[in-house]
Amino acid sequence: MWTSARYIFCTMSVFAGLAVMFYYNHIEFKHPKMRSQKLPIATDTITALDNRTFIISPYYEPRLSQSVRVIAIIHVSVKELYCIFHCSSNQNVFVRAKINLHDDRFGFPYGTADLLCAEPSGCDYTYMSFSSTISINTGQDLLFEVKNRPPQSISSNFTVCISTLFANYSNVLQMIQSIEMYKILGASKVTIYKTNCSQDVDKVLRHYIDEGTLEVVPWPIDRHFQTSDKWHYFEGLNAEIGYYGQTASLNDCLYRNMYKSKFLLINDIDEIILPIKDQDWSSLMENLQNKYPNTSVFRFESHLFPIPVNNSGFDLWPHVPGVNILTYHLRSPNKGNNFNAPKMVMNPRDVFQTSIHLASTPKQTTNIREDTAILFHCKMRNKYTVKDLVPHDRLMSYNLSLVPNVDKVIQELFPQQ
Known part of the structure; x- marks a missing residue:
């Protein structure tokens, strides 16, 4: 009887051990x-x-x-x-x-x-x-x-990842200007994650889809979660996920474009990575790669352009709703070591995971000085006055290309009656 009990115990021990191995190790x-x-x-x-x-x-x-x-x-x-x-x-x-x-x-x-x-x-x-x-x-x-199986061949030099359009996003003019600037600087593709937007913005999205510039990915995050426009949870906040699931959409954009695009840019629709010494992203990245050959993620510090300055020469589309970035050429100086919310250009094949301001890569991440390139962030902030700001006219150097390109789109989509 003891032998039989020992046999049962040993048998159960073997099965238990196998079960533990099955559960905790690689399972097929x-x-x-x-x-x-x-x-x-x-x-x-x-x-x-x-x-x-x-x-x-x-x-x-x-x-x-x-x-x-x-x-x-x-x-x-x-x-x-x-x-x-x-x-x-x-x-x-x-x-x-x-x-x-x-x-x-x-x-x-x-x-x-x-x-x-x-x-x-x-x-x-x-x-x-x-x-x-x-x-x-x-x-x-x-x-x-299962996507990317097998990996595709690269078809774009630069793809811009934008997340997410929410709260019935309605900034028509800035969206057109930003996308046209991306194209001037070298973007062949823009990927936007859309929760919701106004009818006029939707018309703009359809235009760029038909043109072949834009991919719009539906992002029905509010169908599944209580969402928030806050990035950090605090007691009493009635939300399950922060900032409309922004990091999830960015990581999807990373892998969606990993083998399609040589470089990936991570920024918001009100932001433009703006070269200072170079004319476009191709020459910027060529110079940066030559200078930093072991770097796969380049971070560009944000510079806020918070208030418009009246300039009748660029007040060309008053009937179109939204911010006119050509009237924003006063910059708020960055102070010391304050966090300046940088955004990134990356080689996506060297990145395993991305957040909003930082990406995980086995290679180097390099912060780029403002005399080489900046993140132009055009967002109205009423607390600023002209005396708080300094002139910065780099965007104006593109107006000879930007103005007619924007005007062509507006005349097609929103002609004045």
């Missing part, structure tokens, strides 16, 4: 396909797995021994998730995800996360799904196409 659990051929393909930018996990998109990650990186938004309590690879053979393979919740959650209960899943051996796949448990009865009813 295979079973015959269950309905996968009939499952619909996810089309929304944000898809709820349950009320704690929201999938944005999976991307092939060849830099980490052939794996898949899934951009997601998760609750801080989530500790276990599985990628389900749908193989072309008659198998689905569960692989436990390594969960990396980004540090820049700023106290909110939900934040951006990477789910890293190693490719299962011998599995030819195009689609995957997800589960919070390893049960084959997952209830998962959507397939997600």
Whole structure:
């Protein structure tokens, strides 16, 4: 009887040990396909797995021994998730995800996360799904196409990532001027994440989509979360995620364009990375790469242009709503070591994760001096007066190209009656 009990104990110990290894180490659990051929393909930018996990998109990650990186938004309590690879053979393979919740959650209960899943051996796949448990009865009813598999060839030199348009964004004139400036400086593509905007702004977006300059990614963040325009959580704030999920959209933009664009610019629609010594981004980046060959992320300090100055020579479109950046040529001087909210130009293939002002890269990050380039940030602030500011006319040097380009778009979309 004792021998029998010892046998049972040893057997249970072996199974328990295997279970622990199964749970905590790399997991591949295979079973015959269950309905996968009939499952619909996810089309929304944000898809709820349950009320704690929201999938944005999976991307092939060849830099980490052939794996898949899934951009997601998760609750801080989530500790276990599985990628389900749908193989072309008659198998689905569960692989436990390594969960990396980004540090820049700023106290909110939900934040951006990477789910890293190693490719299962011998599995030819195009689609995957997800589960919070390893049960084959997952209830998962959507397939997600794994993007960047294989990686595309680079088709753009510069892509600008903009996130996000919210609160019925209506700044028509500044949007047109900013996009036209991006084009003058060398952008071949702009990616904008849109929650909502005015009808006039939507007309502008459609124009640039038809032109081939713009990709608009729907960003229905307020359908899933109580959102906030605050970046930091504080007691009493009725919000689950900060600043409309901005970091999630930026990381999706990073991976969406990783193999399409040589360089990626991370900034807001009211910001322009403006060269001082060079005429455009191509010459700027060529000089910076020659000077800093081991740098993959370049940060440009923000300079606020907070009030307009009456200038009838550039008051050309009074019927168009929004800020006219050509009337903003007084800059607020930056003070000492104060944080100046820099934005970035990066080689996306060297970056694993991005925040708003800083990116994670194994190579160097270099801060660029204001005599080389600045982040022109045109945003009205009533607390400033002319005596607080200093002249800065660099943007004016582009007016011979910018004015006719902007005017052409406005005459097409918003002709005066």
